[in-house]
Amino acid sequence: MSERRLPVEVVYATAEQQWLLALDVAPGTTLREAxxxxxxxxxxxxxxxxxxxxxxxxxxxxxxxxxxxxxxxRIELYRPLLVDPKEVRKQRAAKVARVFKKAKR
Structure with missing residues (x-):
């Protein structure tokens, strides 16, 4: 009798391309091992x-x-953030504030 295998997917994406790999692993396999x-x-x-x-x-x-x-x-590999999302929101809010301030003149 063969050992039971678990179907999983490993995925990774860049701005240009995506990878989705399906494989069967043994029970007890860790995410990193998969x-x-x-x-x-x-x-x-x-x-x-x-x-x-x-x-x-x-x-x-x-x-x-x-x-x-x-x-x-579905095991996903994450890329490092290039920009802090909080900083982007602050910059966007400051830009909107400048536009409204200019419009009031």
């Missing part, structure tokens, strides 16, 4: 799969080296 087994590091130049934050269905997982995969998990 990413390594997917072979995505060989397909995406410069991707450091050991340092990337991981998530499942849009929720960041803090203990990817410990957490075991579940059947049907």
């Amino acid at each position: 990413v390594r087994l997917s072979g995505i590091a060989g397909q995406v130049p410069g991707l450091d799969v050991e340092a990337c934050p991981l998530g499942i269905f849009g929720k960041v997982v803090s203990d990817a080296e410990q957490q075991a995969v579940s059947e049907g998990d």
Whole structure:
């Protein structure tokens, strides 16, 4: 009798391209191990799969080296933020304030 395998997906996206790799892993495989087994590091130049934050269905997982995969998990590799979202909102609000101030004159 063969060992039961769990189907999972490993996904990564850049502005130019997306990768979605489906694979079956053994029960007890951690999220980080599943990413390594997917072979995505060989397909995406410069991707450091050991340092990337991981998530499942849009929720960041803090203990990817410990957490075991579940059947049907979509394991996502996240890119680092280029700009702090709070700073972008501040800049946008300041720009709108300047426009309204100019319009009142």
